[in-house]
Amino acid sequence: MPKGVKMEKYRPKIHFSAEDYIINDxxxxxxxxxxxHLFHQYxxxxxxxxxxAVSKDLVRWKRLPKAIAPDKIGQIWSGSAVVDEENQRMVAFFTYSEHETKRQSQGVAFSYDKGRTWEKYSGNPILTDSREDFRDPKVFRYEEKWVMILSGGDCVLLYESKDLIHWNQISSFKGNQESHTGV
Known part of the structure; x- marks a missing residue:
C-alpha cells in the first residue's frame, strides 16, 4: 500500500470516496x-x-469544500471542467436540473484560484432547449475555438464558442432506433 494511504475496513484503498453522503458521477x-482536480456529483x-478533491499523485486525495452548490435555478448535475490558459482560470460546465420546470439547461462557473472558490456566471443558464433530455456538457479546445458536446434526447448536439459563454450549434447526429433509443 502506498505510504500515507489511510486503511479503513469498508473504504476503497486507492480510489477516491466521499467521507459521507452519496458520491455520483x-x-x-x-x-x-x-x-x-476531481469534481463529482455530491x-x-x-x-x-x-x-x-485534489491530488498531486492520483493516489492521495485531499477533499476540498463543495465547489458548486444548487441555486435558485436548480440542482447541479453532470458536466465537465476545462483549463482556460488564455484567461488563467478553470471553467466548469454543468447541467441544471431546474426546480420549477424540471427541464435541463446548461450553466457555467469560473475559478481564478486553482478551484478553491467558484463564481457562477450571472447570465446562467447559458444554453436552454425544449427537449426532455438536454444534459451532460463535455467541453474541449479544438484549434481556435471551444467545442461542447451535449446529450439531446435521441441525438448528440455539438456547439462551438470563442468565449466559453456564447454558444452556437454547429451539428447534431443520431443513429437509428436499433442503435440508439435515448440518453
Whole structure:
C-alpha cells in the first residue's frame, strides 16, 4: 500500500470516496498548476452539489469544500471542467436540473484560484432547449475555438464558442432506433 494511504475496513484503498453522503458521477477531471482536480456529483440529502478533491499523485486525495452548490435555478448535475490558459482560470460546465420546470439547461462557473472558490456566471443558464433530455456538457479546445458536446434526447448536439459563454450549434447526429433509443 502506498505510504500515507489511510486503511479503513469498508473504504476503497486507492480510489477516491466521499467521507459521507452519496458520491455520483465524476466530472471535470483536469490537471492545473501542479494538481489533479476531481469534481463529482455530491448528493447531500437530495440536494446535488459538485464535490471537489485534489491530488498531486492520483493516489492521495485531499477533499476540498463543495465547489458548486444548487441555486435558485436548480440542482447541479453532470458536466465537465476545462483549463482556460488564455484567461488563467478553470471553467466548469454543468447541467441544471431546474426546480420549477424540471427541464435541463446548461450553466457555467469560473475559478481564478486553482478551484478553491467558484463564481457562477450571472447570465446562467447559458444554453436552454425544449427537449426532455438536454444534459451532460463535455467541453474541449479544438484549434481556435471551444467545442461542447451535449446529450439531446435521441441525438448528440455539438456547439462551438470563442468565449466559453456564447454558444452556437454547429451539428447534431443520431443513429437509428436499433442503435440508439435515448440518453
Amino acid at each position: 465524476p466530472n471535470g477531471l483536469v490537471y492545473y498548476k501542479g494538481e489533479y 448528493n447531500i440529502n437530495e440536494q446535488i452539489y459538485w464535490g471537489h
